[in-house]
Amino acid sequence: IHSIIRRPDGGAGLAGQTVKVGGLVKTGREAGKGAFAFIELDDGSCLDSLQLMIYADVKPLHEVTPTGTRLRVEGVLQVPPQDKQRKQRIELRVLKVLHVGSCDSETYPIPKTELKLEGLRDILHLRPRTDTTFACNWHNLFDDLQLVKVDCKMKISAIARIRDELTHATHTFFYDHKFRLVPTPIITSTDCEGAGEMFQVTTLIHDAEKMEKDGHPKPEEGFKMKAGFLPKKDGKVDYGQDFFARQTFLSVSGQLQLEAYACALDNVYTFGPTFRAEHSHTTRHLAEFWMVEPEMADADLEFMVEKYDKNAIRRLQMVASTNFIRISYTEAIKVLEEAVFKGHKFEKKVEWGIDLASEHERYLTEEKFESPVIVYDYPKGIKAFYMKVNPDNKTVAAMDVLVPRVGELIGGSQREEIYDVIKQRMLELGLPLEPYKWYLDLRRYGTVEHSGFGLGFERMVLFATGMDNIKDVIPFPRYPGRADL
Numbered sequence: 001i002h003s004i005i006r007r008p009d010g011g012a013g014l015a016g017q018t019v020k021v022g023g024l025v026k027t028g029r030e031a032g033k034g035a036f037a038f039i040e041l042d043d044g045s046c047l048d049s050l051q052l053m054i055y056a057d058v059k060p061l062h063e064v065t066p067t068g069t070r071l072r073v074e075g076v077l078q079v080p081p082q083d084k085q086r087k088q089r090i091e092l093r094v095l096k097v098l099h100v101g102s103c104d105s106e107t108y109p110i111p112k113t114e115l116k117l118e119g120l121r122d123i124l125h126l127r128p129r130t131d132t133t134f135a136c137n138w139h140n141l142f143d144d145l146q147l148v149k150v151d152c153k154m155k156i157s158a159i160a161r162i163r164d165e166l167t168h169a170t171h172t173f174f175y176d177h178k179f180r181l182v183p184t185p186i187i188t189s190t191d192c193e194g195a196g197e198m199f200q201v202t203t204l205i206h207d208a209e210k211m212e213k214d215g216h217p218k219p220e221e222g223f224k225m226k227a228g229f230l231p232k233k234d235g236k237v238d239y240g241q242d243f244f245a246r247q248t249f250l251s252v253s254g255q256l257q258l259e260a261y262a263c264a265l266d267n268v269y270t271f272g273p274t275f276r277a278e279h280s281h282t283t284r285h286l287a288e289f290w291m292v293e294p295e296m297a298d299a300d301l302e303f304m305v306e307k308y309d310k311n312a313i314r315r316l317q318m319v320a321s322t323n324f325i326r327i328s329y330t331e332a333i334k335v336l337e338e339a340v341f342k343g344h345k346f347e348k349k350v351e352w353g354i355d356l357a358s359e360h361e362r363y364l365t366e367e368k369f370e371s372p373v374i375v376y377d378y379p380k381g382i383k384a385f386y387m388k389v390n391p392d393n394k395t396v397a398a399m400d401v402l403v404p405r406v407g408e409l410i411g412g413s414q415r416e417e418i419y420d421v422i423k424q425r426m427l428e429l430g431l432p433l434e435p436y437k438w439y440l441d442l443r444r445y446g447t448v449e450h451s452g453f454g455l456g457f458e459r460m461v462l463f464a465t466g467m468d469n470i471k472d473v474i475p476f477p478r479y480p481g482r483a484d485l
């Protein structure tokens with residue numbers, strides 16, 4: 001449909017051609033006292049639909065007009081006789097109906113009138129079929145993709161396409177800059193952030209006897225062993241015993257494993273799902289989100305920020321015309337204290353040592369500087385164990401990129417590469433050393449200065465599209481209380 005109606009002539013030049021199209025019926029209405037019908041067909045290729053004109057002798061009209069019906073038809077393109085209100089300069093006169101996936105309009109949960117984004121979260125499997133209107137700040141950026149109209153009408157399906165474009169741009173960027181993609185494991189025994197916000201991995205192996213002994217109801221016949229889990233030699237597996245013979249979790253970040261590859265291949269990156277069991281009910285947090293993580297050897301923080309961070313975001317075309325402000329954490333606190341002095345009210349008290357809350361991030365990016373802000377050199381007390389301790393012994397070489405509306409988009413740092421220092425940090429923070437033994441090896445054998453960062457991909461999609469809630473920019477959001485399909 002895109003290739004027909006998005007031509008400069010609106011498709012008029014194709015009149016007379018026979019084409020096949022398939023899509024969903026957005027609306028259908030009978031006309032000419034039931035002799036024919038007009039159908040708006042939407043195939044998701046663009047925001048506009050194609051008008052079909054079908055006579056009742058081709059197919060009973062009640063079978064093809066209900067909203068939500070899936071059709072595949074063959075017909076001839078023609079210039080509509082009256083074209084007064086319609087923008088479209090072409091319609092399809094249907095000669096053959098090749099497929100009808102009928103739709104019960106009584107129960108179809110998507111009404112013709114617009115649904116709120118919030119309501120659509122209850123029908124995640126059907127929401128990619130919908131039109132949704134919302135304020136979009138950055139619509140111009142996607143004009144060339146023809147996904148977003150100037151009137152800011154966007155589809156959930158358009159967001160899926162923008163997501164795909166940004167994914168592609170990310171891989172292209174790193175490929176062009178000679179970064180190697182290294183897939184890092186999803187199942188891991190280390191807690192990268194040391195924050196304990198991890199989902200534990202348990203196996204679904206049921207030993208009927210042991211379960212019964214433990215007072216569990218007997219599992220159904222045939223449910224004894226789940227496919228994919230191997231029994232021990234004696235044919236039994238302890239119910240509850242861990243498959244990996246150790247505690248494992250879903251990864252919160254691929255960074256630690258990525259460091260191993262950066263120390264061998266120099267410039268590497270990973271891009272995959274990460275998991276956090278944070279009980280954050282906000283518009284910016286998900287329990288499962290995607291992260292873009294580059295890691296560079298022979299790079300200190302300054303090098304990384306200058307050469308890659310800004311460049312990477314610019315290349316993704318989101319902030320092409322925007323300048324980045326760079327301030328230290330200490331300066332940021334001063335700016336916030338000044339704001340308090342001038343009467344600005346923050347809920348959380350501003351003082352050196354606090355983690356910046358979203359109200360502080362918003363003040364910096366939206367009110368004070370009105371631009372993305374890179375904040376660096378955070379107090380070591382609020383940052384992860386692996387960050388390079390600065391010579392002042394109070395701050396670490398960390399940087400966060402804060403952007404308007406979204407807040408923290410990127411978190412990165414130079415990594416502590418000195419064995420004794422990082423080990424000491426881990427002991428101070430009470431981290432168990434055993435799971436990190438291999439990580440410490442990287443400092444024992446040929447250590448090197450290295451840095452990296454993580455960019456929250458959904459937050460980037462939020463930033464790029466102007467969407468408000470992170471739950472609407474990932475097809476199947478996971479958040480506290482919700483993982484229904």
Ligand code: 4AD
Nearest residue numbers: 253255285286289293408409410411452453454456
């Ligand atoms: O700042 P974070 O926790 O940094 C790391 O995980 C580092 N290990 C990354 C690295 O240096 N390789 O997370 C990085 C980014 C954040 O800036 C934010 O954009 C996003 O990940 N993020 C989330 N996005 C959605 N939902 C959540 N619960 C998120 N937590 C972090």
Ligand code: MG
Nearest residue numbers: 400408410411
């Ligand atoms: Mg962070």
